[in-house]
Amino acid sequence: MNYIDASIAPVRNTGEIKLYGPEAFEGMRKAGQLTATALDMLADHTTPGATTAQLDKLVYEFARDNGALPATLFYRGYRHSVCTSINHVVCHGMPNAKPMREGDIVNIDVTLILDGWHGDSSRMYPIGEVSRRAERLMEVTYDAMMIGIEAIKPGNSTGDIGHAIQTFAEAERTSVVRDFCGHGVGRVFHDTPNILHYGEPGTGVELRPGMLFTVEPMINLGRPHVKVLADGWTAVTRDRSLSAQFEHSVGVTEDGVEIFTLSPAGYTKPPYRKA
Numbered sequence: 333m334n335y336i337d338a339s340i341a342p343v344r345n346t347g348e349i350k351l352y353g354p355e356a357f358e359g360m361r362k363a364g365q366l367t368a369t370a371l372d373m374l375a376d377h378t379t380p381g382a383t384t385a386q387l388d389k390l391v392y393e394f395a396r397d398n399g400a401l402p403a404t405l406f407y408r409g410y411r412h413s414v415c416t417s418i419n420h421v422v423c424h425g426m427p428n429a430k431p432m433r434e435g436d437i438v439n440i441d442v443t444l445i446l447d448g449w450h451g452d453s454s455r456m457y458p459i460g461e462v463s464r465r466a467e468r469l470m471e472v473t474y475d476a477m478m479i480g481i482e483a484i485k486p487g488n489s490t491g492d493i494g495h496a497i498q499t500f501a502e503a504e505r506t507s508v509v510r511d512f513c514g515h516g517v518g519r520v521f522h523d524t525p526n527i528l529h530y531g532e533p534g535t536g537v538e539l540r541p542g543m544l545f546t547v548e549p550m551i552n553l554g555r556p557h558v559k560v561l562a563d564g565w566t567a568v569t570r571d572r573s574l575s576a577q578f579e580h581s582v583g584v585t586e587d588g589v590e591i592f593t594l595s596p597a598g599y600t601k602p603p604y605r606k607a
Contacts, residue, residue, distance in 0.1 A: 333525065333537050338518065345516075345523045351542030352518060356449070357583055357590065360518065360544060363400075363451030364581050364592025367444045370394050371455050372597040375604040378457035380434045384416035387440060388427035395444050403443035403450055403521050410565065415441040415454075422550050422558050422567040422575045423512055434460035437470060439577045443521065450517050452546050453593035454579040458602050465553065466574055467602075472504045473551040473576040474601035480529065480547050481582060484589035488539050494531030497549050509550035509575070511558050511567070517581055518544045541586050548579030 338350035352360075370391055377387060392413040395402050402413035410426075417425035417439040418432065425439075432438060441454035456470045480497040498508050514527030525537045529549040554573025561568060569575050578601075581592045597606050 335540060338542070343519050345520055347524055349516065349524050349537065349540075349543060350518060351540060352544055352583070353542065356518060356542075356544070359447060359449035360451065360581065360583060360592045363444060363446040363449035364453065364594075365451070365596060366398055366400055366446050367442050367451035367453050367581075368593045368595050370442050370444065371440065371453060372595055372599055374440055375457065375597075375599065378432070378438065378440075378459060380460045381431045383429050383431055384418070384425075384427035384438070385429050387416060388412050388414050391442055398446075400444040400446045403445050403452070407521065413442075415439075417441070417575070417577070419574055420569045420572045422509055422552070422569060423577060424565040424567055426563065426565055432459045435462050435466070437462055437466045437574065437576065441577075441579065448519050450519070450521050450581075451593060452517050452521075452579065452581045454548065454577055455599075456576050456578060456602060457604075469506065469551065469553050469574055469576045470602055472501060472506055473549060474578045476501045476508075476529075476549050476551055477547055477578045477580065480549065481580060481589055481591065484539060484547075484582060484584060485587065486539055486541050486584060489534055490525060490527055490537045490539065491531040491535030492533050493547060494528040494536070495533045498530040501549070501551050507552045507554065507556035509552060509556050509558055512550055514546040514548045514579075516543070516545045539584050541584050543584040544581070546579055546581050548577060550575060550577045
């Protein structure tokens with residue numbers, strides 16, 4: 333795998349890993365914090381009876397009010413500002429006018445482009461009171477993401493991230509989705525390298541300072557297998573078991589990792605209460 337100074341790299345996925353400098357990290361902080369603020373805002377709107385179409389409109393308006401653009405809007409034909417994945421939907425669920433119901437869980441995935449930088453993050457939201465098994469799945473998924481992020485430092489590998497996530501998730505009697513992964517990010521929405529959420533330590537790509545990417549495990553209560561519906565976007569669990577996902581955008585520093593999309597309100601995993 334080749335590494336390239338991002339300042340001289342084309343603004344597209346060339347298959348090389350871009351290494352960014354301090355200005356890029358500052359740009360990612362601003363984009364990441366704007367995205368995280370949008371996700372904080374949604375905590376008050378994810379209630380029984382609300383529709384995912386309403387949430388989509390809220391994020392679009394928030395982005396435009398803050399000089400940003402939703403990255404998913406018209407991306408490869410996608411027509412919404414967010415992805416909303418409910419219950420057994422693994423990822424890329426499309427907003428619609430159907431009211432959410434008490435006991436649902438929903439992942440809301442937001443990517444805002446601010447001054448050319450992509451802040452990419454997602455969180456799970458409980459709709460009213462949810463079952464203990466749904467609550468536990470969300471807790472395990474959040475913890476799996478954070479355990480993966482703890483493995484990020486120069487000299488480690490992408491396989492170390494995946495191994496940490498997989499080991500924890502499977503010990504909790506859940507499964508890791510293999511069909512989707514994290515990805516390089518920055519000025520390009522989906523860039524090299526891919527970040528698998530399973531794997532063996534020491535394998536994959538070496539982590540170097542200046543790398544920017546997402547960590548976004550999808551964890552199922554049942555088996556890991558998924559299928560994509562006829563709309564070409566919505567991925568669901570084949571056994572219809574519940575699925576959950578959390579996502580942060582991060583950067584590799586000289587001695588560890590920086591998370592760009594931490595909640596300004598201090599929200600971590602649900603239920604969301606201000607710190």
